[in-house]
Amino acid sequence: MNKKKKIRTSFTCPVDILPTDTIQIGHGGGGKLTHELIANIFAPGFANTRADTKNDQAIVPFGNSKLAFTTDSYVVNPLFFPGGNIGDLAVNGTVNDLAMGGARPFYISAAFILEEGFSMLRLRDIVASMRVACTASGVALVTGDTKVVNKGKGDGVFIATAGVGMVDKKIRCGVQHIRVGDKIIISGPVGNHGITILSQREGLELDSTITSDTAPLTALALPLAQKFGAHCMRDLTRGGLMTALVEIAEDANIGIEIREEAVPVDGAVEAACEIFGLDPFAVANEGKMIAFVPPAYAKAALAALRKHPLGKKAAIIGEVTHAHKKTAIAHNALGGSRILDMPSGEQLPRIC
Numbered sequence: 001m002n003k004k005k006k007i008r009t010s011f012t013c014p015v016d017i018l019p020t021d022t023i024q025i026g027h028g029g030g031g032k033l034t035h036e037l038i039a040n041i042f043a044p045g046f047a048n049t050r051a052d053t054k055n056d057q058a059i060v061p062f063g064n065s066k067l068a069f070t071t072d073s074y075v076v077n078p079l080f081f082p083g084g085n086i087g088d089l090a091v092n093g094t095v096n097d098l099a100m101g102g103a104r105p106f107y108i109s110a111a112f113i114l115e116e117g118f119s120m121l122r123l124r125d126i127v128a129s130m131r132v133a134c135t136a137s138g139v140a141l142v143t144g145d146t147k148v149v150n151k152g153k154g155d156g157v158f159i160a161t162a163g164v165g166m167v168d169k170k171i172r173c174g175v176q177h178i179r180v181g182d183k184i185i186i187s188g189p190v191g192n193h194g195i196t197i198l199s200q201r202e203g204l205e206l207d208s209t210i211t212s213d214t215a216p217l218t219a220l221a222l223p224l225a226q227k228f229g230a231h232c233m234r235d236l237t238r239g240g241l242m243t244a245l246v247e248i249a250e251d252a253n254i255g256i257e258i259r260e261e262a263v264p265v266d267g268a269v270e271a272a273c274e275i276f277g278l279d280p281f282a283v284a285n286e287g288k289m290i291a292f293v294p295p296a297y298a299k300a301a302l303a304a305l306r307k308h309p310l311g312k313k314a315a316i317i318g319e320v321t322h323a324h325k326k327t328a329i330a331h332n333a334l335g336g337s338r339i340l341d342m343p344s345g346e347q348l349p350r351i352c
Helices: 032-045 086-099 120-137 192-202 218-226 240-252 267-276 295-306
Strands: 058-062 065-074 103-115 140-149 157-167 183-186 232-235 255-259 289-293 315-321 327-331 337-339
Touching: 065 086, 086 103, 086 120, 086 157, 086 218, 086 232, 103 120, 103 218, 120 140, 183 295, 192 267, 218 232, 218 289, 218 295, 232 240, 240 255, 240 289, 240 327, 289 295, 295 315
Parallel strands: 103 140, 255 327
Antiparallel strands: 058 065, 065 157, 103 157, 183 289, 183 315, 232 289, 255 315, 327 337
């Protein structure tokens, strides 16, 4: 008579149950914890009509014009990576937040928090890359600040920025302007920045070289807003394409549908995501954007993007729908569908 083996099983929750009374690393990831932090602490603490628009910048009256204003901070690790470093990342990220509101960026500031013992040579390299990025973006870094913390109390360099730009009075660009039927255009392949940081941080050797996509997006964004009437634009940073779509669907009270096969992903990034068990739609970018464009202008807008070096692989990936409000859905080539959701924790901390 065969004896049956006892099978011992144990079950664990795939998502950590985190305390609610302390800050966790996931609060900086741009996903659910970040949104809970904003909703529970910052939004009620600083509530006003200008802050409640839920865009990456504030658009405020300024004489007979409109002023765009944004602020950001950068704690990326490692400081230097293929395709860029914390310096040009900080400039490009600030410029892009302004451009997503249809603004032409003009001035930025930078505050440096330096760790005792950090190399002067490396700091010179960071500053030099910021100068190059400013020139490429058409902005001037006009003011700043420096603080130094004790050795072991920082991580080399942290940079905090602010930026200002001007918006043409005719431009109406933000989540509140999205309309049913709008086509969703993406400017290029997703996931390159996050996979670059992951491979560098972990010392992973991949078959193909993957570089960060950090770049200024003003040259793509302004024509979309000025010529093609883009109703909303968003750069795909923390949380990637997935978080941006879910966030916009909720904030604009709309339904979003995309076709997974229409979203461009470089082969090397796709392979790396399979190895690491990551969804490329949720991996961070620093030089990609989506735009919600009226259907009548979508094809012309796509053609214009593809003429620019940063938009060669642009694609129309979906549209805004009446159905399933506050929800983003991705359809695949096999006829299946999935509801997109923000990451609960932190896939990869400190990617920007």
